Amino acid sequence: MARWVYFSFLFYWLGLPGAQAQTDSLRGKDLREVQVFGQPVTRYAAGSRVTTLDSAFLHLQNNSTLAEVLQFRTPIYLKTYGQGMLATAAFRGTSASQTAVLWHGFNINTPTLGLTDFSIIPVNSFNQATIQHGSAGATYGTGAIGGAILLTSSEDQPTGLQLQAQQDFGSFGYSYTSLGGGYGNAKLNLQTNIYQRQAQNNFKFRNITKFGSPTEKQENASLTGRGFTQDATFKLNSRNTFGFHGWYAFNDNESQPNMVVANTHARLQNENLRLMTSWQHQSALGNTAVKAAFFNDFMHYQDDNNNSVTKVQTYQAQAEHAVLLKEKLSLKVGGEAQYFAADVASYGREVSEKRAAIFTWLRYNIFPRLQLSANLRQAIISGFNPPLAPTVGFNYYLKNNPVNSLVLKGNISRGYRVSTLNDRFWPTGNLNLIPEASWSYETGLKHQLKKEQLQISTEATLYHLAVDNWIQWIPNLIGQWQPQNLKKVLSRGVELSTEVAYQMQTIKLTAGSNYAYTHTEQQKSYQASGEPLNQQLIYVPKHTATAFGNIYHKNWLGSANLNFTGYRYTTAENDRWLPSFALLNLMVGKTFMFQRYQFQVIGKINNATNQVYQTMEYYAMPQRNYGLSLRFKFN
């Protein structure tokens, strides 16, 4: 009911100025060439909270993983099973598979598990990370329930030749080596990066689960990873641009046993090859983009008693066309198709699946003060179509002058998630699962101040996210585990953020903070699970906060990053919890310049306050540890 009230409210906004705008529709014939591509997909996300990971931070942390940077810069709770180990996201209180991760517009959540392990996404494999908070099925398709993370390479292309080399060292046998280069001219741009990373992770910890709490050295937690990325764009002429992105990553990681279990020498290997190519064409009819991608995902899990190999090949294509219908009205229509071929030993047979979707996105800047977007997607999967996914949203500038702007935002969006291949084709899988579906409502205020050397940006968002038909594996009568559409979950919360930049002669200061309150509870269970209703879900912290401060002075830089994670219940009854913790990472660096050569030395102290903490119960995490980064750059 509330949904329709909200819709009519939004359509009221849409309809009223729309009628007034009719008079100048003739201008629509005069299709002017505009640079519509290069416009981010978030252009169609009016009214929702979209943040970007600070590129300076990504650069400083280029040897780390997406898990670590998300932990220090976003309200997303990373469920980390040990140091540098499997890390999955709980975004706005949702499950690990309810955050979509897209690379150049293609979903990289594995089709078998339906999630991304953020510990094997190195920061050097992307240049930009955009975080879409809340459901956005119309724009990002399956999985975008709690939110979406969009990874792309840099928009800034190099000119001439650039070279980089980097060597990092750290505590517990940590080492990271990377080599990179780029070349650019008016037509061609190339960027290459290759890296290798390893860690012993043999840190000491007190085993509080054993008699006498002995100090032990962590076993079976070493990491090895290597990979490369290749980006290329070729501008044939002013109308046609071709692009290519390749990303290969290999990870061979031991799986850290927790303090309680026997070490079964678990090991997880992942090999991911992702290739995509694009063609963008501009004409009087608008802008057309055609993209094709091929992913080869290999996963091998083994321990003393198990050996499981998963191979999935994904072929996919997207085509979209954007037109500027009127001065400030842009429309994009498109479609995509995917084909999965899975070779999973446990399935007992080869499994393939075809999926398709059509979408249309509209952005209308009716007045300078009012921006609207309305998007729609329908995915088509034989046997079970996900629900039609609409989004409508607005930005209304309550105040807009060169110094101050204040925007009121509102958005309502449908999200959905198609069950994974494991959910359906595992021997005890369930072919009758229907897609999870969510409705997300949010509203917020964003204030920006630009005054001489000072910039302040502050945003507050309130959301209400209802997820229905939540899929969970539960035992059946004969004790076999099977996925079911089990729950209806409601998540409500507040997200606050502020960022400040101040420039003063040779000193530049930047600082920021994030706070999120997340209340997520099961409202309904479709089977008598015994799990109590209206209790905070396990491993969803009610309070999370991050803060950072950077100072740049001449060739020096100093940086502090703080993560605070509130208590998290570990039982459905909310009678046990993990205590809250705060992690502080510090960095100091100096850059030496000799003509076109640049050397940089960065020292790091991680967990500077020596906090003893756990993100997942009984998984030991290291206390204070150190890192050193030596970086060389030409041009």
Place this chain on the structure above:
Amino acid sequence: MKNPHPVKRFFLHVVLASTALFFTACDPDSSPAAPKGAYEKGVFILNEGNFQKGNSAVSFFDRDTKTVVPDIFKTVNNRPLGDVAQSMAAHNNRAYLIINNSNKVEVVDINTFGSLGTISGLAMPRYFAAVNNKGYVTEWVNYGSKGRVSVIDLNTTTVTKTIEVGLMPENLIIFNNKVYVVNGSENTISIINAGTDALETTVTLAYSPNSLVLDRNNKIWVLAGGKKVYNPDFTVNESQSTAGSLIRLNPVNNAIELNLPFASRKDSPGQLKINGAKNILYYRYAGKIYQFDIAATALPTNALLNRNFYGLDVDPATDLIYGADAGFFTANGKVVRFNPNGTPLDSFQVAIGPNSFLFR
């Protein structure tokens, strides 16, 4: 809690001390024996918890007050019990907790539940029994390889010997200085001499024996699940599977005296238990609970309880039937009690995944 005022506290001490003096001075012989611990008398419920979550727990139920302490090991010892508690056994005022995925046995004082040590060096341990100050632990060791029984010196709580048995050894009982071990993934029972700790003989019974009890006539009853062959979708291939059976073994000559096959090839009977008088058996079959008199010669057709339980037992003190409902393992399970005739009595919440009981 706020501390009482010093003067009041002094007064309190005086009163307590004089009361104690009064009682002890008055009639020391008739005063009840000092309790040996908070958990001297009652029902222990073992909760296996979730795999790799380290949330196994022992809940304690007081029959008189009907109160439950959800996790007594952690309450007393301030550390978690471990990962996947499989079973629990009592011997000489000690409790032995077999923690499968921690490859250990926790040893506690059964009255106080204070930790007395940990037996390590085990591989997928399952069940425990003791005699002659020696403990015997069945271990799977590994999937697909022969299981073993580790012999434990209960004074030093260390493994002194290992004895190879069949595939996936499960429950064991000790009778007449012999250890009877059912091998769950084959069709045999291994018999070990508890004097020499050597394998004496292996008797072929029926496929997948999972539990065994000794009755009042000193006969051993073994419940076998039957051989199960699965289709690719994990349903049972009935044409290639065999039905389970209830078997009476005479330990004097290791002869099978009675073999009662079940009707269904699909379902596996399990959880064989016996009452305090040792004349009535209880077991789980096809999602229901059945009762069987040891004098009977045919399996019952009517269930005692039309309900499935993850764990089952009978209180020898009261003959009440205890059923453990583990639900979906996502929240605390519960225990439902039934009168001997099968009418429900009451229920109480325990911890995650209750699987077995120990009555004291």
